[in-house]
Amino acid sequence: MKSNKIFLFADLDETFIQREDRTDFSKEPIVAEYSSDGRALSYIYRERKEFIDRLLSSGYIEFIPTTSRNLQSYSQTIFSQHYNFQHVILNSSGVILENRHIDLNWQNSIRNYFFKLPLKISQLLQQIEREFYENFHNKYIPLFRNIDDQYILVQNSDFATSDKVTKEIGKFISDFIFKNGLHKSFYIHKEGAEFHIFPEFLNKSLGVKYLIDKYKPSLVIGAGDNISDIDFMNLAQFTLSPVNSTLNRITTEYVQKLTNHSQQK
Numbered sequence: 001m002k003s004n005k006i007f008l009f010a011d012l013d014e015t016f017i018q019r020e021d022r023t024d025f026s027k028e029p030i031v032a033e034y035s036s037d038g039r040a041l042s043y044i045y046r047e048r049k050e051f052i053d054r055l056l057s058s059g060y061i062e063f064i065p066t067t068s069r070n071l072q073s074y075s076q077t078i079f080s081q082h083y084n085f086q087h088v089i090l091n092s093s094g095v096i097l098e099n100r101h102i103d104l105n106w107q108n109s110i111r112n113y114f115f116k117l118p119l120k121i122s123q124l125l126q127q128i129e130r131e132f133y134e135n136f137h138n139k140y141i142p143l144f145r146n147i148d149d150q151y152i153l154v155q156n157s158d159f160a161t162s163d164k165v166t167k168e169i170g171k172f173i174s175d176f177i178f179k180n181g182l183h184k185s186f187y188i189h190k191e192g193a194e195f196h197i198f199p200e201f202l203n204k205s206l207g208v209k210y211l212i213d214k215y216k217p218s219l220v221i222g223a224g225d226n227i228s229d230i231d232f233m234n235l236a237q238f239t240l241s242p243v244n245s246t247l248n249r250i251t252t253e254y255v256q257k258l259t260n261h262s263q264q265k
Contacts, residue, residue, distance in 0.1 A: 006219040009221070009235075011066055015245070016048050019041070029044060032078045063085060068151075070095070091148060092202050096211070113202075142155055151196055186199055204229065205231035212235060221240065224247065225248075
């Protein structure tokens with residue numbers, strides 16, 4: 001039986017919040033995330049926060065953060081500190097929170113997927129770290145993080161503004177995955193100067209489908225900014241994307257090509 005609720009599954013980074021270097025401070029944005037030492041890490045524009053507030057005040061729309069962030073990273077944001085969302089999808093569906101508690105039914109289900117991997121995340125991390133230190137330029141070694149034994153985060157922290165270094169790191173990771181025959185078990189997602197190495201099954205759409213099947217909302221809306229968000233947005237009846245996002249740019253370029261092709265006929 002369908003509920004009368006509308007679910008809005010929303011990616012966070014670059015959809016509702018953005019890093020400092022991508023923020024227009026003339027709009028007087030609100031700090032959306034602080035580091036452990038009190039530094040502002042990301043911002044949200046006031047109109048976007050007001051949009052969320054008005055949705056929630058209606059009582060009919062459930063806003064569901066849908067992110068690759070883990071619990072620790074999410075807890076530093078305005079979404080965790082200022083709101084009490086009923087559901088949150090973390091780790092690109094590796095973890096689902098229900099009323100701030102981990103959904104144990106989902107946790108048991110997703111654990112079965114991890115058992116089938118050819119390598120544990122900790123083992124993969126050791127191998128790729130060793131490969132970097134043995135064969136990559138020592139000056140540009142990125143930071144590696146094991147995120148809850150569910151995926152690997154590779155951060156080009158020291159040279160984040162260098163596209164050249166970021167591309168070299170990305171190529172090295174890609175070559176490593178293919179050279180070791182892991183391309184059917186893991187995939188790489190780039191976000192700015194960071195790379196995520198995900199198990200092939202770990203995707204935001206898994207958690208979105210789980211919640212849709214469980215609660216059967218009357219309407220589903222998906223909001224995202226990147227190609228990696230397409231899978232979960234395809235489960236929605238309506239989608240939202242920021243004007244300056246990767247998705248909007250691709251759509252605009254595609255429409256322009258169709259228009260040009262039509263005019264040439």
